[in-house]
Amino acid sequence: MDKLSYTPRGALTPNYPLADLTWLRVGGPADWLFQPADEADLSACLAALPADVTVFPMGVGSNLIVRDGGLRAVVIRLGRGFNAISVMGETVTAGAAALDAHVARRAAEAGRDLTFLRTIPGAIGGAVRMNAGCYGAYVADHLISVRVVLRTGEVVEMAAEDLHLAYRSSTLPDQAVIVSATFRAAAGDPAALAARMEEQIAKRDASQPTKARSAGSTFRNPSGASSTGRADDSQELKAWKVIDAAGMRGATLGGAQISPMHSNFLINAGGATARDLETLGEEVRKKVLQTQGISLEWEIMRVGEY
Template identity: 70%
Template sequence: MTYDLPQTRGRLTAQKALSGLTWLRVGGPADWLFQPADSDDLSAFLKALDPSVPVFPMGVGSNLIVRDGGLRAVVIRLSPRTFGQIEVNGLEVTAGAAALDARVANTAAAAGIDLTFLRTIPGSIGGAVRMNAGCYGSYTADVFVSAQAVLRDGSQVTLTPDDMHFAYRQSKLPEGAVITCVTLKGKAGDPETLASRMADQLAKRDATQPTKDRSAGSTFRNPAGFSSTGQADDVHDLKAWKVIDDAGMRGARKGGAQMSEKHSNFLINTGTATAADLEGLGEEVRKKVYDSSGITLEWEIMRIGEPT
């Protein structure tokens, strides 16, 4: 698709292959990839861009399947050089949206601030806010103070917790909004104790998850529970891996895609998978689980773009 794009101080790349920018290493090209020079450059670009042109803010691609036909949009990706700085002020940590979750956790721990749950979450802090990432019973919403963002019309705004509408594994941002900076507040802790906790978390993760394989983290959200009246609630004691196992889908394959033998809620690219293989296997798992238990698994991995 041909777009009339505004002038920019940043970098614009036409027909950029997105497969190399996602952890699963699949997917077709974006019409354009835009890497802004700074927040003002991003703001001016979006303000001048035809409102009919779709934009897609992309983090480090840790929780994403780009379909094989690619994406008819301008993909916006923030550089960690410009949007990866981390500052500490008291118990608050302010990080550029491109800063990796692990770096935020380590920087905070060294300053005596407990954001240790972020250490084993793949991806960048902007993505963690967008999807309310969580681990070990803690969620980004629990420590979120505010975020700076550029909206689709180019306006620069400050987002509060009320603006985010956090829920389990999700938030509600305006379409096309790009988070540029995040402020989190953790509890005080002893740096050595926090470092030891993170080391234990890493060891546990490596023992139970296929960290050496190409995956995108958890494939499906843990199913919601049900109250005594039969209404769905927000309790997630039932685990997705358990219902996948019960449906006999641990280790299931489709083309080059596989549900991990080590952790059955991890969808992996064994080396030759297409996006269609990965998404197709995920849908087969959803069907088998529904047939087996009546539970409809919800994707945690975002799928975007067009099939071939």
């Protein structure tokens, strides 16, 4: 990348090792890592980047495999300038870098119910992009609008309906960076909301390998979703069930393993490469298709070069 016409106030670092930034601790380097100081810095830098340079917004790396060859892109990672949380009446506005769990707790303290976010790994930007959900509630149920910096550097407000939120997906413009999101949250008793979140955490920790290096749920539930983007949680067909039926619980490849505790979790059991993890995931997909005729879809995003 040639010298920019704009000098960022944030950190712009070449050849940054992305394994340090992902929960699975795998992956090669990005050509550049940009950590903007604030929205204006982000906007100006994107506007100054040559049009042929790819931009990849990255959250906390909780739902991501970066391949071993790394990313030929400018990776955007938002930090302290983008993690504010405010509550005004029934609305909660959170910066894209605010952790989902922190938003749930702050809202609960103010007597507002976004408790579904408490057990979702990652930050608000990723939660919006993927229409994250848990315990029957989804971002689509609460989102009012998002503030976005487009690849051109233009800052726009987008209504929730413009994102066409669906099961684990949205139509956010290509290479756009979410900087904040505003939610509508029902009123609730702070103590009751806190107790509910504690119950959710206990339930999650009892059934999922939360202490292992994973990227959350590996595959989408094959039960699908309604036209509103809500997964049909009433259906019995779950990713972990079809993986179990294929005999892949606990399967290993190199340092990668399908968790013995929950078979829809792909974990780095020690020394795994991105290729180990992705190849094992593809073996699971192949076995499920062969044994049950079901084609599992990845929920974990996989990016970069082999």
